Amino acid sequence: MRRLFLLLPLLMLLAACASTGGSTMPPLTSTATVDLERYMGRWWVIANVPYFAERGKVATADIYALREDGRIANTYAYRKAFDKPEKTMAGVATVVPDTNNAQWRIAFFGGLVKADLLVMEVAPDYSWALIGHPGRKLAWIFAREQAMDEALYQQLRAKFAAWGYDPETLQRVPQFPAQVGQPGFQ
Template sequence: MRRLALILPLLLLAACAATGGTMPPLTTDANINLERYMGRWWVIANVPYFAERGKLAAADVYTLREDGRITNTYVYRKAFDEPEKSMNGVAEVVPGTNNAQWRIAFFWGLVKADYLVMEVAPDYSWALIGHPKRKLAWIFSRKPVMDEALYQDLRQRFAAWGYDPETILKVPQKAEQVGQPGFQ
């Protein structure tokens, strides 16, 4: 509980932070098949921020619930020789967004985050996730390792949405990736 008391104010500040820019909020016109989107998505890369920085072998696991909401389990390791840990959230799809915009609540609804599926591969093998204020971005894959050419292409796609692709860094999914160029 003490740890939560320390982390909660930081999460609230991050959720309320302004972009500092004059761009309109990011939106998406992706059309997502929720049943196909469910399952494990490996976090290949992201814009590092305090809640995920330093995490290894990270993945988001989505499960569609009977009430129409989505269980969001973020799994990670702090070191490759340590056990997997997890954080849980519950997401609701924003009506009228073709299932591409979600509102995720963590810590019993005290912290809420916007989630935008910007693009998904036709075979649902990868997905690009954004945030309305363009401070956060993720590259997801169904496999823990992605072809480098595909990764670079997906990373560059964020530029069209007003992101600086240089801020997107890989998340180590294997021990040998730790400390390598381009990784967090």
């Protein structure tokens, strides 16, 4: 019963990721070219469009590592509060062929939960990355450092508007205790 309780929200995410929700906009696509070796490592989640699996988490990060089979190990690290231990959730990503490494299919829980994600843009020095979803339901701003300059954050947030997102849906993820409860943060 407990497994069913845990899987139900993940199945809801799958349904959200698979559906375009009747949007009149065409599916989001990416023209980015991603150097997978440079992309690997820890990315701090600076902001996202909150959804049940990430909402309310703090000090979150996605950690990527190339596997021998060519796929990518995807570890989501998070805390439920700053005084709680870090937890992780493991997934596996497959890069969609002929997408310049910009479109990934990620599976969690042995493939029960899957989602397509797009690396929309990466800084030339790989200091930040913008991640989207074909149906524009999900989005993330990643950075190699936990702290991001406010002006840069606003510039990156505005890029999502050009891709058809409502930038007001993006909310910052607290990476430091002083950010909890501040305007613009989850």
